[in-house]
Amino acid sequence: MWSSPFISTPSSVSQIMLRVLLALIPGIALYMWYFGPAILVSITLASITALATEAAMLKLRNRPIKPFLSDNSALLTAWLLALSIPPLAPWWLIVVGTAFAISVSKHLYGGLGNNPFNPAMVGYAVLIISFPVYMTHWLTPNALGHIELSFTEQVRYIFNGVLPAGLTLDAVTMATPLDTLKTQLHLSLSPEQIRNMPIFGYLAGKGSEMIAIGFAVGGIYLLFARIITWHLPVAFLASLFATSGIFYLADPGHYVAPLFHWFSGAAMLAAFFIITDPVTSPTTIKGKFIFAAGVGVLTYLIRVFGGFPDGVAFATLLLNICVPLIDAWTQPKVFGKKGGGK
Amino acid sequence: MRSIFTFKGGVHPPTHKSESTQSAIMQAATPSKLVIPLHQHAGIRSKPIVQIGERVLKGQIIGRPEGRLSAAVHASSSGIVSAIDLQLVAHHSGLPDLCITLIPDGKDEWIGHSGVDYKQTPHTELRHLLRLAGVVGLGGAVFPSDIKAYSNKHKIKTMVLNGAECEPYITCDDMLMRERADDILRGAELLRELLYADEIIIGIEDNKPEAIAAMRQSLGNGKHQHMEVISVPTVYPSGGAKQLIRILTGIEVAAGVRSTEKGVQCFNVATAYSAWRAIAHGEPLLSRIVTITGNVEQAQNFDVLLGTPVDELIAQAGLKPDTERYIMGGPMMGVDLPSASVGVTKATNCIIAASPVLFPPPPLELPCIRCTRCADVCPAELQPQDLFWFAKANNFGKAQDFHLFDCIECGACAYVCPSHIPLVQYYRYAKSEISAREQESQAAELARERHEYRQFRIEREKLEKAEKLAQKEKASQATKVATPTVPTTPDDEDASIQRRIEAALARAKEQAAANKPKNTEELTPQQKAEIAEIDARRAKAHELVSSGEKAE
Structure with a gap:
């Protein structure tokens, strides 16, 4: 029996995901500008792996392949994971991470819409726990006076593990700005001294701060296109700002200013692309604030006091666990039952 | 100027209203027959009070209101009653209902009628x-x-x-x-x-x-x-x-x-x-304005006699050949008509001729991604994505906790859903399941009460019988004592009476246990269905009375 409503908007999951992918492009373009085109290789590898894994899992689960493969959700997971790990890494690193993200953290939980954890972040967590060394070799930004690798040299390293003669991996990579900050603070340098090191730019790490701005631009597009709402990004950034601000004000000799945290690591990517994954974030407005604020606080704590280079992934996963509880606790009052009203 | 308020949510579907407002309301032609349902109102079906073959006048009551919540049904034109039987009706249940079929004689002859001055008439009379x-x-x-x-x-x-x-x-x-x-x-x-x-x-x-x-x-x-x-x-x-x-x-x-x-x-x-x-x-209410629109040559509003078959009406607007279905009402909350031959009722505000071009079949339903676009547009401020989840999982208790019955089925959620989930269908399913289960448990409760009362009654009767018997014997014993043939002590006598009462009680109990009440258990499916139907009717009437101001 055909039943009402008989009309619907033309929007679709595939279109929503596609727009999110589009919104990543400014960040990716800046990534290429500052770090060379290796990121394209890892995005391509991740995309192929994601689609292949998705198709295989759908087949195993007896689900129609075409409509799910074209929903673009696997591609989004792939891109987010590729953007979260070092581009100059053996090819199998991204392949293993993506395959795990799609097969285990997405399909074993029931596929699209049923995964409690953000698949890209699960992929990241698996990689950083299993292959921590590969996860620390980040490319040095171009024009930093170091040796630059050409595209073919980057590709050769990714697939064959061979660097041009006379070069070591350490010569072309570095720790992330967040890691550098942490290490140097341990060496009793002041934040001021550290910030004057050549790898740092205006706000945070040279190059990476620009990528963060690129992601923020894409995120603002998503807000205007009404793909995401402001609650999650604003609550996350505010919480990260407030937490880092408190530490900074308490002891500027040991802690850096909030803006550094905004534009370091995956903060901007998290604010607009990771924690805004609707499947793994709360549905209520109040819940969104609690969730995003929680991710913000934990991100800071893990960054500053934890052993990992960034805190976004673990903070997100920890708050993902809490989503059902947060939703249950923050159910809004319905029409006419708000009490106290007229 | 009064300040106005807003409600949360809502959607802006294309209105498609200008198509049918280009020309004035047109008097629809008197059809070849009028199929007039006796249940065109919320409440109790009105009762047919005419005979097959009887000539009725325009405005004559042919269905008498039954009970407090009911309304009269009239002949919309003069003619001969040709049938009083079950016909398909314009209702979302898709089930046939009792209708009076009238063959108009073309004279459109009114029954005597006159108005009153409402200011001079008592309210109860009005x-x-x-x-x-x-x-x-x-x-x-x-x-x-x-x-x-x-x-x-x-x-x-x-x-x-x-x-x-x-x-x-x-x-x-x-x-x-x-x-x-x-x-x-x-x-x-x-x-x-x-x-x-x-x-x-x-x-x-x-x-x-x-x-x-x-x-x-x-x-x-x-x-x-x-x-x-x-x-x-x-x-x-x-x-x-x-x-x-x-x-x-x-x-x-x-x-x-x-x-x-x-x-x-x-x-x-x-x-x-x-x-x-x-x-x-x-x-009386004999006609109403009906918008005929959609896949027709000239969308327009008609003043339509109640009972006019939809196909005869829509032909007057020029039906296009690729029409597949007819929607009564709007595209958001309307009803897919079970047949084009159903009669226009008091609830028929619009008939949309639907073609696959105008109303393409919905795309494949994908899983919910919890994007909450539905929650953003829900005017009842519900969490449709959660209701969907619970309805799908048959978790009806939780669905009710999340205010399932506050849903007005406006369809805004399904309209915006990027996964094309027919959300309203899930809610209707959950609502009907919950109602069915409640009726079942009510029926079971009623049966249990009846059963218990019957047992109580049987036992009480046995007890009364036994007491009567005992008293009778006591009386006869007393006369026997007067002629002392068998000398018995009064104590013995009392004890024997006591024994007899106890024996009678035991017998009564035994019998009651053996005698399962026939009217409450081991019912045939038909009887059960009848009971359920009666309960459903009662519940519905109750619900209708209690929700007096439901959406106009």
């Missing part, structure tokens, strides 16, 4: 006239107006007249307001009188400037006091009674609460018009 005229809410809920036009113990401050007409395609109220504003306002005055309401606020969506202008002009000419036409922003579902009340008064009426408890009553503009015709002219 309400009775409305009931006999079959006046019900014409916005879709078809709730008998005589019941609604009674303020009961609540003081009605505001009467809202609903001319919002928020559903796409439908323009019958729009055209009625444009062409018959005077009578609508007179009807509003009549209803206000019955409610002792202080003010009347008429809400019309701002995409109907002609209707707003016509109503305002009529308002000025008629020198109506404390009556105002308010242009409200076009957003679906602003025409839901509770949404419109919220927009115009700021008052939120929760689900399960009558708006009258908050001092507001709401009528549709067409209801006010029909009430006026019924009281001032003695004309």
